[in-house]
Amino acid sequence: MIWNPEMETMPRAALRALQLERLRQAVARAMRVPFYQRRFAEAGVGPEDLRDLDDLSRFPFTRKTDLRDHYPFGMLAVPREACVRLHASSGTRGKPTVAAYTRGDIEVWAEVVARSIACAGGRPGDVLHNAYGYGLFTGGLGLHYGAERMGQTVVPASGGFTTRQVELIVDFQAHGLCCTPSYALQIAETMREMGVGRSRLALRYAILGAEPWTEEMRRAIEAELGVDAVDIYGLSEIVGPGVACECAEAKAGAHIFEDHFLAEIVDPDTGEVLPPGAMGELVLTTLTKEAMPLIRYRTGDICSLDAEPCACGRTFARMSRVVGRADDMLIIRGVNVYPSEVEAVLLGAPELSGHYRILLTREGPLDRMTVEVEAAEEFAFRLGTFSEDHPAVRELSARVRRALADRLRVSAELRVLAPRALPRPQGKAVRVVDQRQAPAQGANA
Ligand SMILES: [Zn+2]
Numbered sequence: 001m002i003w004n005p006e007m008e009t010m011p012r013a014a015l016r017a018l019q020l021e022r023l024r025q026a027v028a029r030a031m032r033v034p035f036y037q038r039r040f041a042e043a044g045v046g047p048e049d050l051r052d053l054d055d056l057s058r059f060p061f062t063r064k065t066d067l068r069d070h071y072p073f074g075m076l077a078v079p080r081e082a083c084v085r086l087h088a089s090s091g092t093r094g095k096p097t098v099a100a101y102t103r104g105d106i107e108v109w110a111e112v113v114a115r116s117i118a119c120a121g122g123r124p125g126d127v128l129h130n131a132y133g134y135g136l137f138t139g140g141l142g143l144h145y146g147a148e149r150m151g152q153t154v155v156p157a158s159g160g161f162t163t164r165q166v167e168l169i170v171d172f173q174a175h176g177l178c179c180t181p182s183y184a185l186q187i188a189e190t191m192r193e194m195g196v197g198r199s200r201l202a203l204r205y206a207i208l209g210a211e212p213w214t215e216e217m218r219r220a221i222e223a224e225l226g227v228d229a230v231d232i233y234g235l236s237e238i239v240g241p242g243v244a245c246e247c248a249e250a251k252a253g254a255h256i257f258e259d260h261f262l263a264e265i266v267d268p269d270t271g272e273v274l275p276p277g278a279m280g281e282l283v284l285t286t287l288t289k290e291a292m293p294l295i296r297y298r299t300g301d302i303c304s305l306d307a308e309p310c311a312c313g314r315t316f317a318r319m320s321r322v323v324g325r326a327d328d329m330l331i332i333r334g335v336n337v338y339p340s341e342v343e344a345v346l347l348g349a350p351e352l353s354g355h356y357r358i359l360l361t362r363e364g365p366l367d368r369m370t371v372e373v374e375a376a377e378e379f380a381f382r383l384g385t386f387s388e389d390h391p392a393v394r395e396l397s398a399r400v401r402r403a404l405a406d407r408l409r410v411s412a413e414l415r416v417l418a419p420r421a422l423p424r425p426q427g428k429a430v431r432v433v434d435q436r437q438a439p440a441q442g443a444n445a
Contacts, residue, residue, distance in 0.1 A: 003118035003150070004111070007259045008314045012307065015315065016053060019262055022287035024050050027059070030293045032077040035070055056264070057273045061283065062297045064097060067237060071095040075292050078102060083291050088136045089236045099138065099236040100291040106145065108288055109239050112257045113146020116245035119255065119312075120230045121205040122176050124151035129169050131179035131187070132210070134158045138240030139210050143178045146242060152176075159183065162190045173202040178232075181213035181221065185354045186424060188224035192377075198226045205248065207232050209241055212322055212340045216347030217354060218251070230254075233319065235299060237292075238284050244319055249311045253318030256305075260288050263317065264296070265305055268326045279304045281326050282319065300326040302338075330360065330432065332367045335410040339431045342371060342412075345403045351379040351396050355422050360434045367436060370413040371404065377419045386418045 002008050010018070027047040030036040040046055043060050050056065066075070073080050075098075084103050088096040101109065122128065128147045132139030140158055147154045155172055157165050159179075165187060169177065177184065184206055203225050209232035221229045228248040234241035243261050244254035256263050262285040265274045274280045282299045286292075302324045307317040324338030331337070339358060346356050356373040375393070380386045387393065393416050401414045 001118050001123060002313065003115040008115065008255075008257075008316060010259070010315055012315055015258060018259060019287060020050065020053055022259075023053065023056065023262060023285065026285065026287050026289070026293050027295060029077050029290065030295050033075055033293075035066065035075060036295065053262070056262070056285065056296065059296055061271060062294050064237070064298070064300070067097045068095050072098045073100070075294075076100055077293055078291050085141075087138045087141075087236050087240065090137075096136075097237055099240070102290040104288075104290050105239070108260055109142060109242060110145040110149040112239065112242035112260060113142055114150040115257060116232050116242050117143075117146055117150055117152070117176065117207065119245040119247045119314075120176065120207045120232075121228050121248040122147075122150065122152065122207075125153075126175035127153045127155065127172050127202075128176040128178065129155045129157055129165070129172070129174035131157045131159060131165060131177065131183060132241075138234070138236045139178075139180075142234070142240040142242060143207070162186055163194065166190050166194055166196055169203070170196060170200050175202055176205050176207065177203055177225070177227065178207040180210050181208040181217050181229075182211060182354070184208055184221045184225065184229070185217070188221065189353075189377075191224075198224075201226060203227050205230070207245070209233060212324075212343075214321075214340055214344045214347060216344055220347065220354060231321065233322075235301075237294060237297060238286060238299075239289065243284065246318075247310065247312040247314060250318075252310075253306055253320050255310070255312075255314050255316040255318050258316045260286070262287055263305060263319065265303070266298075268302070276307065277304055279320075279323070282322075298326075302326060302329075330358075330369075330434075332360070332369050332408075332410050335408065337369075337408050337410060341407055342404065343431075345400065345407050346371070346373050348403065349396065349400050351376055352400070352416070353377070353419060355424075357422060357430065358432045360432065360436050362436045368413065369410070370415060372415045372417055372422065373400075374417050374419050374421055380419050388416060 024047045039060050045058050083100040085101040087099040130143050134140030206227045206229040218229050230246040232241050232245045233254045234243040244256040246254045264283040265280040266283050268281040282301045284297050286294050301322040303322045304320045305317050346352050353374040353376045359370040361368045397414050397416050404412045
């Protein structure tokens, strides 16, 4: 089903007219924030300069550092008292970034998440098992309010205690599952250990996001759980999950809810707007956000846009999978490497499980990349006693190392570890450990 056919199947010319009208209002709202007043004055632009959507390219970008610089409430366009909710993203570098919501913002968020659940194949009356973390992270409460809006029965399981989660999925006969893709794999693994077969599940769909994943992972999750697995996209600065979601019909990119979020693709280096279909950095403008409107926000996510008609009937453009982060892109001996490409190679080998991590070290002037990956349980079982020196493991290791070198155009060491040798993520998976910036010799470790 399409949750809001009037908006989601609107002809694109009408959509552009609606976006332009809402964009002028959004810029006017942003000008209540001293930061934007100053920025727009410096660039010599205002709402009256928006004669068509292309005029947006004259406006300056907003960056994550701007949000940090105005921590906690400096980006609000309304009094703090008008906000009914605050979220914050974990601050790995300095202060966290704050997301604030008016009552109206929460309504819009619930609406776009209800649309996302419908994209996945969800219907009113379904049981939705929500294993996204509840708290300052937007995943848990974001899906929760959208599911309630649709009229679903939400199970606010949050993360952790996987054995109990499996019991609840079986006992409550959940129709939908939402969590990170790596946690979906972990749930499937726990089901195997518990001897819970697909015949005991009522699952039809899984709404997965908050970390990069691949087509190979999708196939693994769909086969193990018997679901349509779709990618939900979002970031807390814009609203949280529900900026875009894939439809189960096409599974070929996430439909951006363009009546609320205006998307551009720019060259990550020059900031120049790129033509339709080009790969570049996604830039989003909130069209309806009241508490914290953001104009031309640099998401850091590298993807492309496709506005061609979709099999599902929605007219909203689709964003491709995020192939990497402008700031998480690894540069190894001068070559650009995205962890998602490493993952795609590993998932192509059935003898490996989906769990891996990338270690980056430096030996003298040279970067060294080591990929650690776990053997699949079945493969290890066939070997009897698992050892990295077993001939079958060495053959596997050599084959995957060649495949990595072909795909990445840079060589990597590969270690095939025993099943369950790597730490298990409960929220976002830590896929990259970069030790190249370790303290210099003589410094305190
Ligand atoms: Zn579609």
